[in-house]
Structure formats: C-alpha cells, structure tokens
Amino acid sequence: MTLLSVSGLNSFYGRAQILFDMTFAIGQGEAVALLGRNGAGKSTTLRSIMGLVPRMRGAVAFAGTSIAGLPPYAIARLGLGWVPEDRRIFTDLTVAENLEVGRQPARAGAPVWSEARVFGLFPHLADLRNRPAGRMSGGEQQMLTIARTLMGNPRLILLDEPSEGLAPVIVEQMGQAIGTLKREGLTIVLSEQNLRFATQVSDRALIVEKGRIRFDGTMAALAADEATRQAYLTV
Numbered sequence: 001m002t003l004l005s006v007s008g009l010n011s012f013y014g015r016a017q018i019l020f021d022m023t024f025a026i027g028q029g030e031a032v033a034l035l036g037r038n039g040a041g042k043s044t045t046l047r048s049i050m051g052l053v054p055r056m057r058g059a060v061a062f063a064g065t066s067i068a069g070l071p072p073y074a075i076a077r078l079g080l081g082w083v084p085e086d087r088r089i090f091t092d093l094t095v096a097e098n099l100e101v102g103r104q105p106a107r108a109g110a111p112v113w114s115e116a117r118v119f120g121l122f123p124h125l126a127d128l129r130n131r132p133a134g135r136m137s138g139g140e141q142q143m144l145t146i147a148r149t150l151m152g153n154p155r156l157i158l159l160d161e162p163s164e165g166l167a168p169v170i171v172e173q174m175g176q177a178i179g180t181l182k183r184e185g186l187t188i189v190l191s192e193q194n195l196r197f198a199t200q201v202s203d204r205a206l207i208v209e210k211g212r213i214r215f216d217g218t219m220a221a222l223a224a225d226e227a228t229r230q231a232y233l234t235v
Contacts, residue, residue: 003028003156003187004049004080009058011048011211018044019211022058026156028109031178031188033198033219035233036208042191043085045208046158049189050082051075063109063155079107081154085161087145091134095125095144098133102148110155111184118147121177139170146177157181159190163197175200195233199223207232 002025009022019041026032034042047053049060051072060068067075076082090098099115106112119126122143128136133144142162149157162178163171171194178201181188192198198205198219205222207215209232215222222228 001028002026003030003063004189005059005061006045006049007059009045009048009056009060011044011053011056013044013053013055017211019048019056022208022211022213024206024213024216026187026189028155028187029182029185030204031182031190031202032204032206033202034189034191034206034208035193035195035198035222037233037235038193040208041211042208043160044211046082046160046189046191049075050080050158052082076152076154077104079110079153079155081149081152081157083145083149083157083159083162085164087141089133089141089144089148092132094130094132095136096129098144098148099151102151104152107153107155110153111186112153113150115151118150121150121180122147122173139166139173142166142170142174143177150181154186156187156189159188161191161193163192163194171197195229 004026007023009019010017011019022045034045036042044053048056051070062078062080065078090101125143125147128140133141162174175197178188202219204218206213214232215228
C-alpha cells in the first residue's frame, strides 16, 4: 500500500527553482533514504512534503489525501511527523515539557507512543527528564527531537540528516533506534549523506541530484551499481 506519493513536484525559493518534476512513492512500512551530495535538493524535498516551502506546484498525497497546499500544522495532524535538521527544540523547556508539546491523540495505523515508550527507545533521555533542553549535547537534542515527533503518533516520519554532526557512538544509537521504529511498522523517509548509515537503516534509496531523481532502487541494487555511486554520491 502506498502511504506517500509525490508527482511532478517543483519547488522554488524566490526565483530559483530547486526541485524539478520529482516523482516517487513510499510504501507503508518502508524505510527510504534520500541520498545525494550537499545542495542536491534532499532537504527541500522533505520540506516541500511538509508544506514548508512557500512556492511549489505538483501533487503530494498522504494516506490517500492530497496535502499539497495545506499548512504544516494540518499535515502534521494527519499523521506525518517532521524531524528538522536544525532540531528546533524549545531550549527553555525541560525534556519532559518538550515531549508534552509534541503530544497528539492516538491514530489508526500508527504506533502509540508515550513518555515511557520514548524513554525506552532513548534511555539516556530518561536520566535528563528534568533538564532544560538548552543544556544538552547535540546528540541528546537530536534524540529529543525524534522523541518529541514520536509523541505525535505519526504514521510516517521525515528525518532530515539524522546522523549529521553526531559522534560515532551516537550515530550507532540513532541507527538502532531507527531499526526499532521500522519493526514497530513506522514508515520512514530520511535524507542522508552518510551512505553507510543509510544502508544500515533503509530498504530503498532515492538519489537526488540537482533537484531530480536519478536512481530509485533497493539498497542492494545501489550497492551493486558502482557507476551510479561514483556519478552521484562521491565528493
């Protein structure tokens, strides 16, 4: 079953066109990585799906409902979760208060998350429950951002560069957490530059280059296609 479909998506920042006729589909329960070099259009793709790009045209449907043109809060209420690259936590609020801000009612077809369950996913956050989020490390803040998004009980979660700038041990923990989310049946779309990390957590890859999809296939197919990796992923 297709949970998210994107067709003919074109996105602009001012006069500059960033995405060109992007078309792809995400099946329920899939974990799909958007891969590509810095500036390829990965983050803009996620932001466009979430309604955060002011000028765009094309079709975007989530769970059979058109979401193109809807405000981000309305898209979130349909069960689409967003974990931005810059985290956007509330630094003056504690960990527990940040989680409470993200709480939404349970929804059909989505795992149900509580404070206890997200602390089970990220045990270190439980020890920091009463700490202001502004006094946490970058890795801890990344965990909190994902945990806060899960409190909205999403059916699909968009992760923008979840491993960027994190220590290797935190990246490993992040990979384990994403693996747990997959087993829970959550659909995941992540943008990544770290091919090794993406391979560990994803079923399929979409390679983006200059705002266009250049490859759509399994991670195994990508691993066997050295020419594509050299053309679009090497620095």
